[in-house]
Amino acid sequence: MNAPVSKNILNYLKKEGLKEGPCRLFGTSYSSGLKEASLFNGVSSHCMDFDDVSWATIGHPSVSVAPSVFACAQKGKWNGKQTLLAYVLAVESMHQIARLTMPQLSERGWHTTLAYGVFGAAVPAVRLLGLNEDECANALGIAVSRAGGVRANFGTQTKALHAGLSNRIGIDCAEMAACGINASHNAVEGADGFALCFTGEAIKGEVDIGEFWDLHENGLVIKRYPCCSGTHPTNDVWDEFLSAHPLKAEDIDHIEAGVSLLGPKEMTCHLPQNAVQAKFSLEFALAYRLIFGKLSLSSFTDQNVLAPEIQAMMKKIKMEVSPELAKLGFIGTAPIRL
Known part of the structure; x- marks a missing residue:
């Protein structure tokens, strides 16, 4: 909480009208709503650059999705098993898309923590809101149009902001889908979709979630130093x-x-x-x-x-x-x- 960017994002939330809610802003005395807590906790968790790394994304999966998981767990009063399941599904969702679009996406300058994270961060909210398969696909399709984050902002506070935005946007996408907003179910792999626009290439291969588990096969790499x-x-x-x-x-x-x-x-x-x-x-x-x-x-x-x-x-x-x-x-x- 002592990091300048944590203080700045908290000031932003206060100016937006920070309201009391069930989700804790870690390291503070504040509790607020899903999106406010996930934004703050994502930024604060990534600001020291002392987190995990994924070989699938060459990015930081836990800060991309865990704040969304924790916020949903607090609001939904989930037990440990429910919380862990949501985390695994969130990480696997972003990693499956990464496996089909890396390293081309990273080569083009996108910051994978946000570019892929929005997909994973939507999943805990999908579970919290009880969305069906069609609505889940809509949430992920909406996330395609909300993905972003460029490496040009490395070395600034916006790099940490990417992790917070990943979580906030992911929850936002699920909430929009819950309100009936639909999206292309081909938005990741289809013509002019995520893969083609972010990598310049069509997807080669298929998502095989449930058969290949990236967390099991590759795991996560924990940093030894608080830097890139x-x-x-x-x-x-x-x-x-x-x-x-x-x-x-x-x-x-x-x-x-x-x-x-x-x-x-x-x-x-x-x-x-x-x-x-x-x-x-x-x-x-x-x-x-x-x-x-x-x-x-x-x-x-x-x-x-x-x-x-x-x-x-x-x-x-x-x-x-x-x-x-x-x-x-x-x-x-x-x-x-x-």
């Missing part, structure tokens, strides 16, 4: 190297960091000037570990980012795509050559 997952392999390698070969800033003339094709799209801040930008900077991660030690939650402050020695070291670091790593294609595992 694109820096994590680099953080591991750099920490291992410095532990065995201690260096000081004055020992280094320059550092060349070779990354894969996804690297420049995620790590967009090369000389960050604040803590939010630093979470999307390979240069900051390398400089901080060298000068101050291992990365942690306390590493990402404006004061640390603006420290003269950090700013000077970041200017010695050059990140560019490695021709060798580029041959691996558009992958989410973030390999590195230092």
